[in-house]
Amino acid sequence: PSITRGVTVEIPKVSWEDIGGLKNLKVLAFKTFCCISRLGVSPVCGILLHGPPGCSKTTLAKAAAHATQASFFSLSGAELYSMYVGEGEALLHNTFRRARLAAPSIIFFDEADVVAAKRGGKSSSNIAVGERLLSTLLTEMDGLEQAKGILVLAATNRPHAIDAALMRPGRFDLVLYVPPPDLEARYEILSVHTLNMKVSNDVDLKQIAEDTELFTGAELEGLCREAGIVALREDISTSVVCNRHFLTVWKSLKPALTREEVN
Numbered sequence: 001p002s003i004t005r006g007v008t009v010e011i012p013k014v015s016w017e018d019i020g021g022l023k024n025l026k027v028l029a030f031k032t033f034c035c036i037s038r039l040g041v042s043p044v045c046g047i048l049l050h051g052p053p054g055c056s057k058t059t060l061a062k063a064a065a066h067a068t069q070a071s072f073f074s075l076s077g078a079e080l081y082s083m084y085v086g087e088g089e090a091l092l093h094n095t096f097r098r099a100r101l102a103a104p105s106i107i108f109f110d111e112a113d114v115v116a117a118k119r120g121g122k123s124s125s126n127i128a129v130g131e132r133l134l135s136t137l138l139t140e141m142d143g144l145e146q147a148k149g150i151l152v153l154a155a156t157n158r159p160h161a162i163d164a165a166l167m168r169p170g171r172f173d174l175v176l177y178v179p180p181p182d183l184e185a186r187y188e189i190l191s192v193h194t195l196n197m198k199v200s201n202d203v204d205l206k207q208i209a210e211d212t213e214l215f216t217g218a219e220l221e222g223l224c225r226e227a228g229i230v231a232l233r234e235d236i237s238t239s240v241v242c243n244r245h246f247l248t249v250w251k252s253l254k255p256a257l258t259r260e261e262v263n
């Protein structure tokens with residue numbers, strides 16, 4: 001990927017098979033992006049993905065770009081916000097311009113609420129910076145109607161903080177909830193992250209999925225990675241990861257999500 005300060009451009013390598021669960025979302029995203037690459041037009045201008053951290057909002061956006069070989073521009077709201085006066089707006093403007101030139105393109109906007117927070121809200125410490133960035137974003141999104149093959153995907157953990165102006169038709173037309181994984185999805189995520197690992201026959205991924213309620217995809221990925229490290233620490237020459245290694249890590253982990261947040 002090429003990285004200029006604040007923006008990354010690449011065609012991601014993540015594919016749909018790398019994402020466990022989320023079948024309906026994958027189908028929907030696939031249909032949307034196929035329209036972009038096949039017809040050069042997007043049925044929607046923007047999609048807002050919301051849900052708890054670590055549940056594959058970013059991964060979903062990357063897989064969509066991979067499936068359609070779209071250029072993937074990644075921006076972080078927090079980074080834009082921290083830039084010098086005018087620099088964030090210039091970067092936003094420039095990114096949309098480059099995305100138009102490189103179409104089909106997906107602009108992924110992480111931590112969107114930092115930039116797109118409700119005007120007049122108390123949450124931002126520097127309201128003027130937020131408002132200037134938001135108004136640039138609104139202008140750019142309105143310009144998209146003529147631009148073919150560009151889709152803006154924004155991600156947030158706080159959808160209620162997003163300014164209503166962004167939710168008008170022609171801007172973020174679609175709001176999708178990316179939920180934490182259920183039992184079946186947890187099993188699939190564990191399968192994805194152990195695919196290139198040698199796991200012993202005593203490892204029962206179905207049982208681990210049962211025992212990891214409230215774990216996010218990122219936490220399940222961490223569990224698999226750490227189990228591999230524990231196995232290596234036990235015996236540097238080992239070639240398999242056993243159930244006891246998963247168990248050691250599992251005992252030390254506590255999911256960040258609570259039942260109240262999920263229900």
Ligand code: ATP
Nearest residue numbers: 018019020053054055056057058059189217218221
């Ligand atoms: P944040 O809100 O913190 O930006 P996010 O929702 O965008 O989080 P990702 O960055 O997509 O989450 O996920 C973090 C990591 O967790 C990814 O690298 C991915 O490997 C893993 N992961 C999360 N969900 C899944 C999933 N459904 N299948 C496979 N891996 C997953």
